[in-house]
Amino acid sequence: MGLLRVMVVGGAVIAALVGGVAVHAARSNRENQEKLGRALIIGGGVVVPAFALAALLVWSLPMMTAFRAPGDGLRIEVSGEQWWWRVRYWPEGAETPIETANLIVLPAGERTEIVLDSPDVIHSFWIPALAGKVDMIPGRRTRLVVEPQEPAELRGQCAEFCGTSHALMSFPVEVVPAAAFAGWLEREAAHAAAAEPGPAEAGAELFSALGCGGCHNVRGTGADGVIGPDLTHFASRPSIGAGTLPNEPEALRLWLATTGKVKPDVMMPSFGMLGAPELDALIAYLAGLR
Numbered sequence: 001m002g003l004l005r006v007m008v009v010g011g012a013v014i015a016a017l018v019g020g021v022a023v024h025a026a027r028s029n030r031e032n033q034e035k036l037g038r039a040l041i042i043g044g045g046v047v048v049p050a051f052a053l054a055a056l057l058v059w060s061l062p063m064m065t066a067f068r069a070p071g072d073g074l075r076i077e078v079s080g081e082q083w084w085w086r087v088r089y090w091p092e093g094a095e096t097p098i099e100t101a102n103l104i105v106l107p108a109g110e111r112t113e114i115v116l117d118s119p120d121v122i123h124s125f126w127i128p129a130l131a132g133k134v135d136m137i138p139g140r141r142t143r144l145v146v147e148p149q150e151p152a153e154l155r156g157q158c159a160e161f162c163g164t165s166h167a168l169m170s171f172p173v174e175v176v177p178a179a180a181f182a183g184w185l186e187r188e189a190a191h192a193a194a195a196e197p198g199p200a201e202a203g204a205e206l207f208s209a210l211g212c213g214g215c216h217n218v219r220g221t222g223a224d225g226v227i228g229p230d231l232t233h234f235a236s237r238p239s240i241g242a243g244t245l246p247n248e249p250e251a252l253r254l255w256l257a258t259t260g261k262v263k264p265d266v267m268m269p270s271f272g273m274l275g276a277p278e279l280d281a282l283i284a285y286l287a288g289l290r
């Protein structure tokens, strides 16, 4: 704010001076113009800017470190996958991260550091309402610090063409009050809820028999795959397939039965060969992973 005020007021003063000089020059005679002109070029064109810019530089450099300061303790690592977001929360002092996917929840009024990378292709992490785009580059870790002030529901999007389903790679961002954030993180750290008897339990067995757990982690069960998104608390996320479909039973059926149609070149096989009862069971199981 201080910097902005100085720039605006300083700019206005300079604009007024330049205007005044122009009016004066138009009114005075040629001899006077030449005398005054040389002094103005050396004074106003060289000496004043040199001092003003040097002073501004010295004054504003320390502000840049403040802009780049680390977060208040919470660090989030986000990996750009093809075509979804792997998200790991590192609360202060944590030794192992809490992994989730395709959803970013942030505490309001706190600085959060977000560390970005990618295992294969370049993506760009962009939450327009909070910060500029930052590239996610294989073999490098880039970072940004966000400090959202008010609770809000925002949207993020991949901003670098990364392959066929680049356009189907967004994510919801929920900014919540700090206390609600702590509760959310605690729930997120917990193991998956046990499947309820009935269709959900049958779905859990299918999940394991069909090999879903070879790619997906469901903490607290035998499923510990790391290729696809962590599904431990899948039902509490608002979307399926990185913002591609709303997280509702019929959309989930479409996702499981026609995966590659919903999301071209997706890295998950389609399970269209399953009958309706089997799909129903899987949907019941996934809907219980709160």
Ligand SMILES: [Cu+2]
Pocket (backbone or CB within 6 Å): 080, 083, 122, 123, 124, 158, 159, 160, 161, 162, 166, 169
């Ligand atoms: Cu991408």
